[in-house]
Amino acid sequence: xxxxxxxxxxxxxxxxxxxxxxxxxxxxxxxxxxxxxxxxxxxxxxxxxxxxxxxxxxxxxxxxxxxxxxxxxxxxxxxxxxxxxxxxxxxxxxxxxxxxxxxxxxxxxxxxxxxxxxxxxxxxxxxxxxxxxxxxxxxxxxxxxxxxxxxxxxxxxxxxxxxxxxxxxx
Amino acid sequence: xxxxxxxxxxxxxxxxxxxxxxxxxxxxxxxxxxxxxxxxxxxxxxxxxxxxxxxxxxxxxxxxxxxxxxxxxxxxxxxxxxxxxxxxxxxxxxxxxxxxxxxxxxxxxxxxxxxxxxxxxxxxxxxxxxxxxxxxxxxxxxxxxxxxxxxxxxxxxxxxxxxxxxxxxxxxxxxxxxxxxxxxxxxxxxxxxxxxxxxxxxxxxxxxxxxxxxxxxxxxxxxxxxxxxxxxxxxxxxxxxxxxxxxxxxxxxxxxxxxxxxxxxxxxxxxxxxxxxxxxxxxxxxx
Numbered sequence: 509x510x511x512x513x514x515x516x517x518x519x520x521x522x523x524x525x526x527x528x529x530x531x532x533x534x535x536x537x538x539x540x541x542x543x544x545x546x547x548x549x550x551x552x553x554x555x556x557x558x559x560x561x562x563x564x565x566x567x568x569x570x571x572x573x574x575x576x577x578x579x580x581x582x583x584x585x586x587x588x589x590x591x592x593x594x595x596x597x598x599x600x601x602x603x604x605x606x607x608x609x610x611x612x613x614x615x616x617x618x619x620x621x622x623x624x625x626x627x628x629x630x631x632x633x634x635x636x637x638x639x640x641x642x643x644x645x646x647x648x649x650x651x652x653x654x655x656x657x658x659x660x661x662x663x664x665x666x667x668x669x670x671x672x673x674x675x676x677x678x
Numbered sequence: 679x680x681x682x683x684x685x686x687x688x689x690x691x692x693x694x695x696x697x698x699x700x701x702x703x704x705x706x707x708x709x710x711x712x713x714x715x716x717x718x719x720x721x722x723x724x725x726x727x728x729x730x731x732x733x734x735x736x737x738x739x740x741x742x743x744x745x746x747x748x749x750x751x752x753x754x755x756x757x758x759x760x761x762x763x764x765x766x767x768x769x770x771x772x773x774x775x776x777x778x779x780x781x782x783x784x785x786x787x788x789x790x791x792x793x794x795x796x797x798x799x800x801x802x803x804x805x806x807x808x809x810x811x812x813x814x815x816x817x818x819x820x821x822x823x824x825x826x827x828x829x830x831x832x833x834x835x836x837x838x839x840x841x842x843x844x845x846x847x848x849x850x851x852x853x854x855x856x857x858x859x860x861x862x863x864x865x866x867x868x869x870x871x872x873x874x875x876x877x878x879x880x881x882x883x884x885x886x887x888x889x890x891x892x893x894x895x896x897x898x899x900x901x902x903x904x905x906x907x908x909x910x911x912x913x914x915x916x917x918x919x920x921x922x923x924x925x926x927x928x929x930x931x932x933x934x935x936x937x938x939x940x941x942x943x944x945x946x947x948x949x950x951x952x953x954x955x956x957x958x959x960x961x962x963x964x965x
Binding site for chain 2: 512513514515517533534535537556557558559561564567570571572573575576577578580581583621625628629643644645646647648
C-alpha cells in the first residue's frame with residue numbers, strides 16, 4: 509500500500525481564468541497556496557478555524573473557506589478569488605462598485621467573504637430579501653460596519669446587476 | 679515517516695479499506711475537511727497521512743431504493759438542503775441541514791458523514807437523524823455492516839475507529855401527515871446552538887399518537903427523550919402538557935455540558951425549553 513502514498517500532489521487549478529499546474533505538499537491549505545505561492549493576497553487569513561470567512565473563494569462556482577480547504581483534495585477545480593471579480597482593465601464589478609458606493613466595508617478585512625458570498629447569492633437570486641441576505645452572509649464576520657451597510661450594499665449590487673442585465677438584453 | 683504528512687487518493691471503497699487497514703492510527707480520512715482542517719490548523723490533530731475519499735463515487739449522492747432513502751456520506755450539506763427527495767420525504771432533515779453553522783461556505787463543502795463522525799456535541803445533524811431512526815453502513819476491512827446510528831452513538835470518545843469508513847445513511851420517508859420541528863437556540867446566525875431539539879409528532883384528531891424527540895448540544899451526545907416523554911401519547915396539546923414536557927426533558931439531561939455556550943444548569947433548563955418548543959411546533963404542523 510506504500511505505493512499509494514504521495515508526499516506531493518499534482519493539482520490542475522484554473523484560478524481566475526488562468527491554468528496552474530502545481531505540485532504541492534499534502535498539508536498545504538488552499539489559502540497558503542493562493543497567498544504564498546501565487547501572491548493572490550486579496551484572499552485574507554483570519555481565524556484559520558472556518559469562523560470568520562475572510563479567506564472565502566469560489567471553488568467550481570460555490571463559495572468555500574480556503575483556510576480549511578486542503579489544496580491537495582481539489583484535483584481539478586475552477587477557482588475564483590476576489591481579484592477575479594474585477595475586469596481585466598481594473599474596472600470594478602457591479603458588486604464591488606455597490607460595496608464601494610454603500611460603504612459596505614470599513615477596514616475591508618472581511619470583504620473577500622462578503623463579496624464572494626454576495627456574488628454566489630446573486631447568481632440564483634436577483635432580488636434577495638433581508639433574511640436571504642443574512643443567510644447567505646452568515647459565514648462571515650465583520651467587526652466594523654455593524655452589517656447594516658453590507659446589507660444595503662448587497663441590495664444595491666442586486667439593482668446594479670439587474671440594470672446591467674436589462675441593458676444588455678435591450 | 680516524513681516530517682510532513684503523506685496523501686492517498688483511493689479510487690473506490692476497496693482501495694479505501696485496503697489503505698485504512700494498512701496504516702496506523704495517524705492516518706485520517708478527509709472529505710470536505712470542514713471538521714478536520716480547523717483542528718489541524720490549531721495543532722490539535724497532526725495527521726501522518728490524509729486519506730482523501732472525495733473521489734469515491736459510491737460515497738456521493740442521494741438515492742431512493744426499496745421504499746427507503748440513502749444518502750452517501752460525502753454528500754455535502756448544500757445538496758442535502760436542495761434535494762427534492764429530501765425536501766418532500768424528509769423535510770426535518772432538509773431544514774436541519776440549513777441550520778448548520780459556518781454559513782454557506784461550510785454548507786458547500788462540509789459533508790453529512792463528516793458531521794456524524796465528528797461526534798461534536800454542538801453539531802446540528804445528529805438530533806434529526808436520531809429522531810428519524812437512521813441506520814448507517816460502515817465499511818471495515820472487506821465487509822460493510824449496517825447498524826442503527828443510535829448504537830454508534832453510545833460512546834462519544836470512541837466513534838467509528840480509525841479502520842472504519844462511514845459509507846451511507848439509510849432513512850425511511852417520514853409519514854406525510856407527521857408534524858416536525860428542529861429548534862436551535864443560538865446567539866448569531868452562523869453560530870453553534872446552546873441547546874437544540876428535533877421533534878416528530880403524529881396525531882389522531884388532536885391526540886398525540888407518535889412522538890420522537892432528540893435533544894442536542896446540552897451533553898456530550900444527543901439525548902433521545904422519546905421514551906421519557908412517552909406519557910404524552912394519547913394527550914392533546916395543552917399548557918399543562920407543555921410544562922410536563924419541559925420538566926421531563928430537563929430531568930433527562932443528567933450530565934450537562936458547561937462551556938462558553940452556557941453553564942450546566944442553564945443548559946439543562948434550555949434542553950427543556952427546546953424540547954417543549956419543538957413538540958409544540960411539530961404538533962401545530964401535524965394533521
